[in-house]
Amino acid sequence: MTLSNWQHIYPTDDWIEHKLVGLDCICEPKIDWENSLVIHNSADGREIKEVMSVKKDILEALKSEIAWCVKNHKKSRDIDQGLYIQEKGFINGLRQAVRIIKKV
Numbered sequence: 001m002t003l004s005n006w007q008h009i010y011p012t013d014d015w016i017e018h019k020l021v022g023l024d025c026i027c028e029p030k031i032d033w034e035n036s037l038v039i040h041n042s043a044d045g046r047e048i049k050e051v052m053s054v055k056k057d058i059l060e061a062l063k064s065e066i067a068w069c070v071k072n073h074k075k076s077r078d079i080d081q082g083l084y085i086q087e088k089g090f091i092n093g094l095r096q097a098v099r100i101i102k103k104v
């Protein structure tokens, strides 16, 4: 089996040029080894939309986690100073995660 036997499946009217020789391409295609298929990804936002939707879900989950922690964090201030400081660090970590995810 040589590389020239591979079939390429790629989106038409895409705004990037797919490499139709070999197994690598800018779109990071899926390789179907069994059927010698190179399945290209569209770059016109079809996959990006899916990623954005997952990103939104992660941000929502993190925000509700932060809200829950902040609410309970206030209670621990009068009970245990050590725990209060630990929680503060944890909440800051979650907020940092939100900032990083928003950037990517």
Ligand SMILES: [Zn+2]
Residues within 6 Å of the ligand: 010, 017, 018, 019, 025, 026, 027, 028, 029, 040, 041
């Ligand atoms: Zn491609």
